Amino acid sequence: MMPAGRFAPSPSGELHLGNLRTALLAWLFARSTGRQFLVRVEDLDRARAGAEEAQLRDLAAIGIGWDGPVVRQSERTELYEGALDALTDAGLTYECYCTRREIQEAPSAPHAPQGAYPGTCRDLTEAERGRRRAERPAAVRLRAGVTEGAVADVLHGRYVGLVDDFVLRRNDGVVAYNLAVVVDDAAQGVDQVIRGDDLLPSTPRQAYLAGLLGYAVPEYAHVPLVLNPQGRRLAKRDGAVTLAALAAHGVPAERVAEILLASLGLPRSLPAALEAFSAAALPRDPWVLDPAELTARQERTLRS
Known part of the structure; x- marks a missing residue:
């Protein structure tokens, strides 16, 4: 390719x-x-x-x-679901039932970066998940093993940013941007990503996810x-x-x-x-x- x-x-x-x-x-x-x-x-x-x-x-x-x-x-939804299944089979996902308001109001975990998901649903028991499923549909989050990641950017140099348990599939069933863009770039042979610098903060999440899926991380330039x-x-x-x-x-x-x-x-x-x-x-x-x-x-x- x-x-x-x-x-x-x-x-x-x-x-x-x-x-x-x-x-x-x-x-x-x-x-x-x-x-x-x-x-x-x-x-x-x-x-x-x-x-x-x-x-x-x-x-x-x-x-x-x-x-x-x-x-x-x-x-291309089959591609995204395949990647999500692979992450789930590896124990790298979990269901999340939090509303946006609950996330905003939840206390942050000790030493967690500002803006990180607080991990409310990370370690629910099966009984707790069953109760929450009856209340609202679940989103699917990544079970991240790090709190930050670094990427090399052609214009910005080394950039270190937040990596948390970000959403992979929303509770309405739609695959989240961070998963779709990583899968698409890998599937299409995209090894160079040029985009607006407002998207730089999300890039460490995407690079980390690419690594978990066995993909090469593209060259980035945020303009x-x-x-x-x-x-x-x-x-x-x-x-x-x-x-x-x-x-x-x-x-x-x-x-x-x-x-x-x-x-x-x-x-x-x-x-x-x-x-x-x-x-x-x-x-x-x-x-x-x-x-x-x-x-x-x-x-x-x-x-x-």
């Missing part, structure tokens, strides 16, 4: 400029290192009608192509986000931040691609950007974007 990088959006709506910038970076990282570039739709529980088609159309519009067919998580002028992560409420909205203001997709590449300090065409690409030269700070200024600048250009 050829090594690969990937972009894996959730089809909950249109991609905004922050998503598209990360997709460009994932494509540049993969192509510059001779890897395949895959697209995977993470649609286990957040799919909006027509969103997948719109997202794929937007990727193509800014020049991003991918190898092979698009993969959808909703079509800076796009922020609005108030310093918050860019969102659709910030104005014209999708290709469709920008097109309505006279900004074509080709111009958007140029703006995104320029924000990375790269030439404004994808072939030239690929030739010039260097991970070491990438900006390490978030890109602050004012969508109102972007559209106003385009309108001034059209009037001139």
